[in-house]
Amino acid sequence: MAELVKTNKMFGGLVKRYAHQSTQLGCKMHFSLFTPPAATNGNKVPVVYFLSGLTCTDENFTQKSGAQRKAAELGLALVAPDTSPRGLGIEGEDESWDFGTGAGFYLDATVDKWRQYRMYSYITEELPALLRSLPELDVDNASIMGHSMGGHGALVIGLTKPTYKSISAFAPICNPSVVPWGQKAFEGYLGEGWQEAGKRYDATELVRQYNGPVLPVLMDTGTDDDFLEKQLHPWTFEKAASGKLEVENRMQPQYDHSYYTIATFIDDHLAFHAKHLTSS
Numbered sequence: 001m002a003e004l005v006k007t008n009k010m011f012g013g014l015v016k017r018y019a020h021q022s023t024q025l026g027c028k029m030h031f032s033l034f035t036p037p038a039a040t041n042g043n044k045v046p047v048v049y050f051l052s053g054l055t056c057t058d059e060n061f062t063q064k065s066g067a068q069r070k071a072a073e074l075g076l077a078l079v080a081p082d083t084s085p086r087g088l089g090i091e092g093e094d095e096s097w098d099f100g101t102g103a104g105f106y107l108d109a110t111v112d113k114w115r116q117y118r119m120y121s122y123i124t125e126e127l128p129a130l131l132r133s134l135p136e137l138d139v140d141n142a143s144i145m146g147h148s149m150g151g152h153g154a155l156v157i158g159l160t161k162p163t164y165k166s167i168s169a170f171a172p173i174c175n176p177s178v179v180p181w182g183q184k185a186f187e188g189y190l191g192e193g194w195q196e197a198g199k200r201y202d203a204t205e206l207v208r209q210y211n212g213p214v215l216p217v218l219m220d221t222g223t224d225d226d227f228l229e230k231q232l233h234p235w236t237f238e239k240a241a242s243g244k245l246e247v248e249n250r251m252q253p254q255y256d257h258s259y260y261t262i263a264t265f266i267d268d269h270l271a272f273h274a275k276h277l278t279s280s
């Protein structure tokens, strides 16, 4: 089980930071967990994952979003994982902010040098299995959200694993195969043939092939987000998802790519997920 490294009380609930040795990634990892006041006396609460963006650890969301106030009120647990393996000692892992450390892209790398970059399996298998040892969490009653690279992760994971009841994203990278951040990641982690291999990690490509249940999706992106035109393309996903998912794609005037935007709209996202999760 994970080792509890720090606990802070917040809005009547608890912010806990855990460390554990990851078998998928082969290194020590941290994640943050918020449990609401409802998670006491043997009560199990639903889980909402938040996948962070480039350069983040588990702590950006935990410290900057203010999500805990609403999560406490709604009785939701929040899980914030890290964004890549750490300290593997791979040559070049710390050279750029959009590849390597802090930029795992929520995929399983196939290039030998990066074979320990298995964030897709870490988030979808190892972490839920680990969380099962916490009796206050209803691990099978979960939703997923994320920001930017993490928005991409939330869409891809939500579309490929039937576990999640609803998906939401802030400024997601919606069509990574055709934008610089995604192309750099796919080429680096997936190597030769990444154009084809990358399709299983491209939300727009995935939704084009999708024929599963009509999942609810909420997306918020700021019109003053500097990455909107070059990297995000929420409109492409919305169009591709038409008739397949229930997408609400909101453009927020003057908001940018930062945690100020996330903090502004996080309550809407949590209320949206609470509607789709069952409370015990």
Ligand SMILES: N[C@@H](CCC(=O)N[C@@H](CS)C(=O)NCC(=O)O)C(=O)O
Pocket: 052, 053, 054, 055, 056, 060, 064, 097, 147, 148, 149, 257, 258, 259
């Ligand atoms: N490299 C740029 C862009 C990185 C960036 O905007 N990262 C977003 C996710 S894509 C983030 O959440 N940064 C951390 C923070 O704002 O706390 C920077 O560091 O300002």
